[in-house]
Amino acid sequence: MGDTPLSDVEAGMAFYGGLLPGLDIHKLAPMWHIFNVGHMVAVDLDRIASRFGLSIADVHLLGTVRIEREEPIRATDLASTLDVSQAALSIRIRRLERAGLLIKTMIAGDRRAFALALTAQGLQIADAAVAAFARDAKLVRALGRLADDDLGNLTRIMGTLHDAMDRMILAGKPDDT
Amino acid sequence: MGDTPLSDVEAGMAFYGGLLPGLDIHKLAPMWHIFNVGHMVAVDLDRIASRFGLSIADVHLLGTVRIEREEPIRATDLASTLDVSQAALSIRIRRLERAGLLIKTMIAGDRRAFALALTAQGLQIADAAVAAFARDAKLVRALGRLADDDLGNLTRIMGTLHDAMDRMILAGKPDDT
DNA sequence: TAAGATTGACAAATCAATCTTT
DNA sequence: AAAGATTGATTTGTCAATCTTA
Numbered sequence: 001m002g003d004t005p006l007s008d009v010e011a012g013m014a015f016y017g018g019l020l021p022g023l024d025i026h027k028l029a030p031m032w033h034i035f036n037v038g039h040m041v042a043v044d045l046d047r048i049a050s051r052f053g054l055s056i057a058d059v060h061l062l063g064t065v066r067i068e069r070e071e072p073i074r075a076t077d078l079a080s081t082l083d084v085s086q087a088a089l090s091i092r093i094r095r096l097e098r099a100g101l102l103i104k105t106m107i108a109g110d111r112r113a114f115a116l117a118l119t120a121q122g123l124q125i126a127d128a129a130v131a132a133f134a135r136d137a138k139l140v141r142a143l144g145r146l147a148d149d150d151l152g153n154l155t156r157i158m159g160t161l162h163d164a165m166d167r168m169i170l171a172g173k174p175d176d177t
Numbered sequence: 178m179g180d181t182p183l184s185d186v187e188a189g190m191a192f193y194g195g196l197l198p199g200l201d202i203h204k205l206a207p208m209w210h211i212f213n214v215g216h217m218v219a220v221d222l223d224r225i226a227s228r229f230g231l232s233i234a235d236v237h238l239l240g241t242v243r244i245e246r247e248e249p250i251r252a253t254d255l256a257s258t259l260d261v262s263q264a265a266l267s268i269r270i271r272r273l274e275r276a277g278l279l280i281k282t283m284i285a286g287d288r289r290a291f292a293l294a295l296t297a298q299g300l301q302i303a304d305a306a307v308a309a310f311a312r313d314a315k316l317v318r319a320l321g322r323l324a325d326d327d328l329g330n331l332t333r334i335m336g337t338l339h340d341a342m343d344r345m346i347l348a349g350k351p352d353d354t
Numbered sequence: 355t356a357a358g359a360t361t362g363a364c365a366a367a368t369c370a371a372t373c374t375t376t
Numbered sequence: 377a378a379a380g381a382t383t384g385a386t387t388t389g390t391c392a393a394t395c396t397t398a
Binding site: 007008009010011012015016019020022023024025026027028029030031033034035036037038039040041042043045064067068081083127130131133134137138139140141142143144145146150151153154155157158159160161162163164165166168169172 | 184185186187188189192193196197199200201202203204205206207208210211212213214215216217218219220222241244245258260304307308310311314315316317318319320321322323327328330331332334335336337338339340341342343345346349
């Protein structure tokens with residue numbers, strides 16, 4: 001170890017790198033960062049969402065339904081997109097429906113399934129929550145201190161990873177290890 | 178909208194950017210990516226950890242204790258580091274202790290608190306789980322397809338954000354909104 | 355008083371089982 | 377059978393209250 005003053009995070013990664021030389025630390029380190037920062041962001045956004053009487057999971061759902069599509073999104077597709085169980089969705093949808101933010105609509109030609117749409121109030125709250133995220137989230141503050149280059153590259157690279165994970169999860173649905 | 182075939186993710190961000198022009202989409206987009214990828218990684222690592230009879234939260238705890246320090250880490254400090262409640266820690270520690278992976282040790286000069294250390298078995302399982310993460314995680318596969326430049330920049334930038342979030346959370350503990 | 359840790363009440367996730375429709 | 381959705385049992389998280397020690 002040198003005498004450079006490492007942060008706790010860097011020190012931890014350096015420790016593991018030296019400990020298990022067989023490890024692919026160059027991929028483990030960014031995954032660890034993403035996992036941890038993702039968790040901290042989730043906790044932080046949950047705190048902001050609670051101002052609206054919602055959880056971050058609620059906003060995630062409303063925000064996804066918010067994005068207009070040709071075909072209104074079905075509950076099953078939503079479970080894939082959000083990477084949660086259908087059971088969890090079922091309960092969340094019922095609660096948001098009772099809160100007057102969401103409505104179920106029939107799908108032509110399939111009486112098993114239903115599609116989802118936001119009410120006027122749901123639309124307003126979803127937008128307000130997203131605006132509050134953009135304004136108040138801790139991570140937004142941290143992102144504001146990055147160089148323009150870094151912010152652009154981060155967005156591009158994370159977008160690539162986001163797409164790749166979406167595809168892998170979708171592909172891995174039928175046969176899961 | 179142009180005729181470029183956008184991914185769902187990019188289409189969603191473009192939608193919000195056009196919808197609410199006041200939004201700082203340049204910071205909202207990367208935050209959204211980090212939140213979503215972080216969640217998908219957590220689900221994936223949880224699946225891998227279950228091979229060892231552990232949750233990702235268990236491995237997170239063991240891995241953090243694993244990192245050697247001058248002073249063995251206390252339970253309260255661990256709650257800050259992991260960004261979970263003391264109550265959750267309390268229960269998880271008891272379970273890991275009963276499983277024979279973790280031991281509580283006395284702290285000289287303070288009979289309220291205790292420190293944590295891994296047993297030989299805990300050490301072995303923690304390392305095995307981390308090795309399994311590096312080998313089998315979906316995100317590791319996705320990271321393997323990045324250009325070397327991108328991987329390096331991602332690691333550096335996410336490390337910066339990780340540190341920044343750690344500091345903000347630590348600073349925000351006494352007075353939380 | 356405050357800090358470290360634990361407990362109890364409650365919220366929310368998963369998994370397995372079930373019901374209806376295809 | 378298989379797919380979409382729901383329910384019940386279990387696990388695990390947070391929050392508020394409590395106990396012990398500083």
